[in-house]
Amino acid sequence: MSVARAEADGGRDSWSEAESAVLAEAVHCAPSVHNTRPWELAIHGRTAELRERTVLAAQHDPEGRDRRISLGAALANLVLAIRGLGWAAEAATRLAGDLVTATATGTHRSRPADAENRRRRALTDRRSHRHAFDRRELPEGTRDVLLEALAAPGVTGRWIAGADEALAVARLLDYAARVFRGDAEYQRELALWITPRGRGVRPEAFGTGGLAAVGLTTSRTRLPDESLLAARIQREAVLVVATSADTPQDHVRAGAAMEQAWLEAASRNLAASVMTQPLHLEEVRTGLAQHLGLTAVPQVLMRFGLPVEAEVGDR
Template identity: 30%
Template sequence: MITRSPKQALDAAVDAGRWAPSVHNTQPWTFNVSGEEIGLRADTERKLAVEDASGRELLISCGAALFTMRTAIRCEGYEPIVRILPDPDRPGLLATIRLGNETEADEATWVLGGEIERRRTHRAGFADVPVPDQLIESLVKAAMSEGAKLTPIRSAEAVNVLAALTQAAQGVQTQDQRFNLEVIRWARPPGSARTDGVPAGSYPQEPAPTEPDFPQRHYAWRHGWGALGEQNEAAIGVVAVLTTRGDSRDEWIAAGQALQHVLLYASAHGVSAAFHTQALEMDLLREFLRTELFSGEYPQMIMRLGVTFDDKDMPRRPLSEVLE
């Protein structure tokens, strides 16, 4: 067993946390290291005021960063001790992570850790390559281990409903200038040196619609940005929805941890995810999904899982910007 010093382990965890997925790649987190403890805080200046007024997506993003740091600490040879929302007087402090006993990471943890910087979000259709049922079952177990539920949508009728609601929400949001301006704020023009947001080359200029169609965000609204060459990838992949029993702040954080566990495991097996949160950003549609499709559980993320041969880099803010 190789155990690094406490400082090395904490530094590695913070560095890893930067690579978590976040809505529009906003990276809405900051980290503070005090002694042998990391504090994870929400960067509310990066909250989406229109799209995410409740802060749900922000906390899911931060929950993903928390799972990433837990994984990194185990790979460094320590058991992480986590407290969620430890101080009611400091609502922006989402979690603390302390170093526990020295431990030897198992093979599964090493596999997850190896995907932290390799995992990528996809923003188009997938290649016509099937996702094995056994892998989907493992992803369901991964989500369950973090206190959430991942449901693969096997019914064609239910997939059609999710696609139709995504299309409807996208259509409504496209007509709302506030939504458009907020999305554009996080869209990076070609050649931009920004270390956050969605690069112009990370989505196709003319995406081929899936069947049924799950539309992506209009990051290139009125600009014509986007990459060429991915139009032929149009398979829908496996549609899946992440839910929780409740809808509190700690359950949003749990959903983020479950999401990242799923994504890292999928990435290790050559599978990527495309996210579709439009319908979940409209209260009426989200409530409809909760009551009609998910037996009262709260939908936290709609995604498609599939194989893509696209492997573009995604920028990350340097440590100097996220470490307090």
């Protein structure tokens, strides 16, 4: 992976070529919308910079939410890589026009915590698991651990609990799926991104049942019955990632927190996947907040479970 480096940098106050390669690999492992990696990585001294770049047409990501959530995930990986090199990492974001630039700077020598080492080792193990999970429940205490991993300033997590909440969420997701399935422009744009490998949407990303069927919907998707979808939500561990506001920087924060929880799950041999598309609709975000009693803005839905051994997810 190519990395831009400032020619004036060098010497003891800069990341070495080998260290830069470690940072670049960590960023490369981050999940991103349609596998597009909507960022550019540049390294200056001991600062690594991620610049948001536009890659998708307006129908799929009209406000750039997915793009910036992806950037946040890459920033989380970058910080973990810096910690793995034995440095404290200071992260920051700034907005220039409509685009975000995120930076992570190694400030001084500092040993990483055990949790940071565990999540960093899971960078290459994290996958999107869009199949059904094993029917066993998560090990005791796991939900609390995942919430702790998610914790960050301006970010909160909320598990969906009980039949009433599951049915309310199922109805919102069904509504969003029908909106996108009936949007001809959206469907034409989505079809252009379907590809068997590399950048783009892999065919297996389109689930055939449960939450996977409503997370990313084509014109041919058979939507599950609301009651069946609600039952699936109750069986799975579904987490809402929300932010205190709804600015571009908040989208980045949500992505970084999402990735920390995802890597924590991967480090514990749990499966997970995320959904953002339904939350592009303001009425779905608002409805979800109302039904769950949230004062924050929902940004991401995450589902966690125990994998069925024969099934392998994509990145």
